[in-house]
Amino acid sequence: MILTRRNRILRQSPAIRSMVAETMLTPNDFIVPLFVVEGTGVKEEIASMPNYYRLSLDNLAKEVKELWAMGLKSVLLFIKCADELKDNKGTEAINPNGLMQRSIRTVKEACPDMYVMTDVALDPFSSFGHDGIVENGEIVNDATVEVLAQMSVSHAQAGADMVAPSDMMDGRIEAIRLALEENNFTKTGIMAYSAKYASCFYGPFRDALDSAPGFGDKKTYQMDYANRTEAVKEVMMDIEEGADIVMVKPALSYLDIIREVKNISDVPVSAYNISGEYAMIKAAAKMGWINEDKAILEVLTSIKRAGADLIATYFAKDAVRLINH
Numbered sequence: 001m002i003l004t005r006r007n008r009i010l011r012q013s014p015a016i017r018s019m020v021a022e023t024m025l026t027p028n029d030f031i032v033p034l035f036v037v038e039g040t041g042v043k044e045e046i047a048s049m050p051n052y053y054r055l056s057l058d059n060l061a062k063e064v065k066e067l068w069a070m071g072l073k074s075v076l077l078f079i080k081c082a083d084e085l086k087d088n089k090g091t092e093a094i095n096p097n098g099l100m101q102r103s104i105r106t107v108k109e110a111c112p113d114m115y116v117m118t119d120v121a122l123d124p125f126s127s128f129g130h131d132g133i134v135e136n137g138e139i140v141n142d143a144t145v146e147v148l149a150q151m152s153v154s155h156a157q158a159g160a161d162m163v164a165p166s167d168m169m170d171g172r173i174e175a176i177r178l179a180l181e182e183n184n185f186t187k188t189g190i191m192a193y194s195a196k197y198a199s200c201f202y203g204p205f206r207d208a209l210d211s212a213p214g215f216g217d218k219k220t221y222q223m224d225y226a227n228r229t230e231a232v233k234e235v236m237m238d239i240e241e242g243a244d245i246v247m248v249k250p251a252l253s254y255l256d257i258i259r260e261v262k263n264i265s266d267v268p269v270s271a272y273n274i275s276g277e278y279a280m281i282k283a284a285a286k287m288g289w290i291n292e293d294k295a296i297l298e299v300l301t302s303i304k305r306a307g308a309d310l311i312a313t314y315f316a317k318d319a320v321r322l323i324n325h
Ligand code: PBG
Pocket: 119, 120, 121, 122, 123, 131, 166, 167, 201, 202, 203, 204, 205, 206, 218, 273, 274, 275, 276
């Protein structure tokens, strides 16, 4: 054949392939989710998340130092609340000396430059395992938003750099922004879980925090996975209400949403490569059915290629090891 264009020319060798690669992962891309528990010397593996752990504060301090040394610059904190502290209103969530508030201070003491993001939602604190206050079997919006705003201020007081509301209540970004302003937290950011879908892939995370809903599901607040334009609406509203970063969650079944959001957003877009997405790779690799390292790089690169400026992922340390290698 005589061809005027041979596309394989640009795929001939590792050198040319890397020269024309359009998407490159760096440690700056990643946000590291961390799970914190009470106690000392605790490092409990999460059953459905092999090689991922719940850490007590002393181990949290060690972990963030290690992350920083690897070039990872931000963590997203979640805490496992003791059963006896759970109630319907999430009272423990605003305890100035609660586990979340102590976790924030611990990270800032161990590693002052680490950028600390915090989960803002009631589910780990709720006796019903829901992201909002329950009244007559319903998750009520406005009363929940009030607690979320107080919770955000409490995290800012403890030293959080950015709060990350993951609850999907209406109007919470504006309420949180105003509460931060009123309390003079003018440097505290908001990363809004703007397009968060009701997903079966959250299962392992709910094991990690013992936060599974006690009744029903989360479909009256999290989005229906059938919908795309609704994600645009949620993102635009959150940006108007003052979100500094908007998030799409989960990531892998939602790469089209990440792209759509990236195209309309004038703030950075993050994506959450969630627990079930982690567990699937771990399980298949354990069975010897896929190559774990290759799967990690392919998945994370695809999320960035789709349009994510930042990726929250349990694979952050693996990714840095693989990028440097
Ligand atoms: C809830 C919350 C969830 C995750 C983060 N915050 C799950 C849920 O809605 O039940 C999931 C993270 C993951 O699965 O990795 N506020």
